[in-house]
Amino acid sequence: MRAIATGIAALVLAGCGVLPAPPGPYPTDFLPTASPSASLDANLLSPYGFDAAQRMTVRVRNIECQGLMIGTGFAVDDHTLVTARHVVEGSRLLEISTYDGRTFSATATGTTTVADLAIVHVEESLSPFAMLAATDPSVSDAVTIIGYPEGGRLTTTSAIVITNEPEDVDPEVGPAFGVTAALEPGMSGAPVVNADGEVVGVIYGTSTTLPQSFMIPVSTLRTLLEELPALIPESATC
Amino acid sequence: MTSPPSPPSGDPVRPPSNPNPLYAPPSAGPGHPPTDPDAPRPETSGIPFRRGPANDETTVLTPVTAATHILDRIPLSERKRWRLLAGGAAGLAVLGIGFSVYLWGINNQWQTRANDLSDEAHGLSERLTETRSQVVDLQAQIDGLNDQLDTAQTRLIELADEKAQEGDAAAYAQQQIALYQELSIQGGAVATALDRCVSEMDKLVVYLKNPGSYDPGEVAAFEASVNVICDSAQGANDSFQNALTD
Numbered sequence: 187m188r189a190i191a192t193g194i195a196a197l198v199l200a201g202c203g204v205l206p207a208p209p210g211p212y213p214t215d216f217l218p219t220a221s222p223s224a225s226l227d228a229n230l231l232s233p234y235g236f237d238a239a240q241r242m243t244v245r246v247r248n249i250e251c252q253g254l255m256i257g258t259g260f261a262v263d264d265h266t267l268v269t270a271r272h273v274v275e276g277s278r279l280l281e282i283s284t285y286d287g288r289t290f291s292a293t294a295t296g297t298t299t300v301a302d303l304a305i306v307h308v309e310e311s312l313s314p315f316a317m318l319a320a321t322d323p324s325v326s327d328a329v330t331i332i333g334y335p336e337g338g339r340l341t342t343t344s345a346i347v348i349t350n351e352p353e354d355v356d357p358e359v360g361p362a363f364g365v366t367a368a369l370e371p372g373m374s375g376a377p378v379v380n381a382d383g384e385v386v387g388v389i390y391g392t393s394t395t396l397p398q399s400f401m402i403p404v405s406t407l408r409t410l411l412e413e414l415p416a417l418i419p420e421s422a423t424c
Numbered sequence: 425m426t427s428p429p430s431p432p433s434g435d436p437v438r439p440p441s442n443p444n445p446l447y448a449p450p451s452a453g454p455g456h457p458p459t460d461p462d463a464p465r466p467e468t469s470g471i472p473f474r475r476g477p478a479n480d481e482t483t484v485l486t487p488v489t490a491a492t493h494i495l496d497r498i499p500l501s502e503r504k505r506w507r508l509l510a511g512g513a514a515g516l517a518v519l520g521i522g523f524s525v526y527l528w529g530i531n532n533q534w535q536t537r538a539n540d541l542s543d544e545a546h547g548l549s550e551r552l553t554e555t556r557s558q559v560v561d562l563q564a565q566i567d568g569l570n571d572q573l574d575t576a577q578t579r580l581i582e583l584a585d586e587k588a589q590e591g592d593a594a595a596y597a598q599q600q601i602a603l604y605q606e607l608s609i610q611g612g613a614v615a616t617a618l619d620r621c622v623s624e625m626d627k628l629v630v631y632l633k634n635p636g637s638y639d640p641g642e643v644a645a646f647e648a649s650v651n652v653i654c655d656s657a658q659g660a661n662d663s664f665q666n667a668l669t670d
Contacts, residue, residue, distance in 0.1 A: 205523070206530050209537040216548060235573045245588055249595045252603070256592070281591065287584035289591060337592065339585040 236285055238314045239379045240340060243332045245283040246292075246306070246375060250276045256337030258376040260385065261312035268316075268407065269375030270390045271297040271304040282308055285340050301402045302374075302390040303410050316377055319384035322403040323347045323363060331367060331389060331399075333376030343367050345378075348398065361403060363387055368397035607667055614664045617657030624650040 246269050248255035257273030259282070267282065274280060280292040290310045297304040323329060327347045335341055345367035365378065369392050378387035378401045387401030628650050631643045 205526065206534075208530050208533045212537070212540065216544060235577045247588070247592060247595060249599065252599065254592055254595055254599075279595075281595070283584065283588045283591065285584060286580055287587045289587070334588075337588070339581050 237383075239316075239330065239332050239377065239383060240285050240342070242312070242314050242316050243285065243340065243377060244312075245334045245337070245340075246273055247281040247283065247337075248274055248277045249279040249281065251278050256334065256372050257374045258333035258372065258389075259306060260332075260375075260377040261315045262318070262411065263315050264311050264313070265308050266295075267292065267306040267308060267312070268377075268388060268411075269304050269306055270388065271302045272390075273375050274304045274306060280306060282306075298410055301406050301410065303388060303402060303407065304375075305410070316385040317383060318408060319380055319382075319386045319404050322405050323378075323380060323386040325349060327386070328381055329365060329386060330379045331365065331369065331373065331376050332379065333369070333373040333389065335370035335372045337372045343369065345399075361406065362390075362400045363403055364393075364398045364400055365389075366397065367399050368392060369399040373399070607664070610660070610664050610667060614657065614660040617653070617660050621650070621654035621657040624653055 242261045244259050244261065244267060246257045246259045246267075248257065255273055255275075255277075257269055259267040259269030259273070262268050274294040274297065277294055280294060281289055282292045283289045290308060292306045292308040295305045295307045325347055329345050329347060331343045331345055333341060333343075345365040347363055348366050349364045365387075369376070369389060373389050374391070376389040377385045378389060380386045384404075385407075386404050388407060389399055389401050392399040624646075628643075628647055631638050631646060635643070
């Protein structure tokens, strides 16, 4: 009998343990605490919808003593552009046009004999600038080339890095990479941008036999930028 | 309760002898005087015996009379058990009632909460529907704005290109103007040289028509200088002609 009473008491106590509790305080707000917010990197898009790679790319007009040469370049800082050496050779006057139609004059600061690269100085402030990749691209990397083919409209071309030993390359150009894009004249000096928006090379020529073009890798460009005083000044005498 | 066997007729019924002092006859229940084993037993022929309240281990059979209480007809151990069971049942009933009251209160609270939440859910559902409608409208606006942005971007590229082409044309025109200016200057110089050549030739003709009036040596020297002038003028003219054809 005592055992039965003890069992009943235990059941009662256990029952108290599983009794449902009353509801807690009524919630004051059912909305999530984290409200959605717009996250748009202002540096990536201009008010006109152009991305940074398009905005940093400029059209280079080389007014020679006789004739014109049209090429492409891109900004690497406030007042410095990079383009191909043959774009600014023999220049009497350089004129730079931006994606939105602004035009201003420039002077060729210097060129290098190591590669088909040239540095151009502009008085006006340029924005945005190119972010240079830390390393050269690898074969099979997807890249984008932005420039002004035939001196026409700003164009974006997709390509793949195919080899780092292209054919029919001028020996004085130095190491070069190939890309799977048959680019037209006017694309010389165009930036080659990787998937992260970083410049990995500069277009300087195209193959005469294959649908390929060639670029100077960013490592060479970095070396050139670090040795600006060693560049050969461009003369503009007709 | 089972009835004990009926004794033989005319023979008084006696309880069994009590060898143990503990079996001293207890006092009877209410209405029953204590019994003395030596006292003459009442005549109980035909009347059932009842179990006396000596203790749980003894069984004292006392005759049950018509005045015996119903509980006294139940053995003592059974009565204690029934009392305990009744007490337990009562306790359980009280607990059950308490639990029921508690659960009823909790149930009411949860029902109220469920109703409130249901109302809130309806409100949120309406807001969600309204927000979804707004999202659809805004998405349509975004699509339209994207189309407009694409159009504006394309137009901006076209305008920038047109401006660049016009700049090219202007630069080319400036080059042509400079070239024509240079050619004009060159042409003027050629004309001057040719004019001088012709002028000197005219003088030479006069000298040659009057050989007696001039020193032949000087005339020959003059002729040589005229040839140089005219050759130079001819060379400038050839260059000019070539520049025009380039």
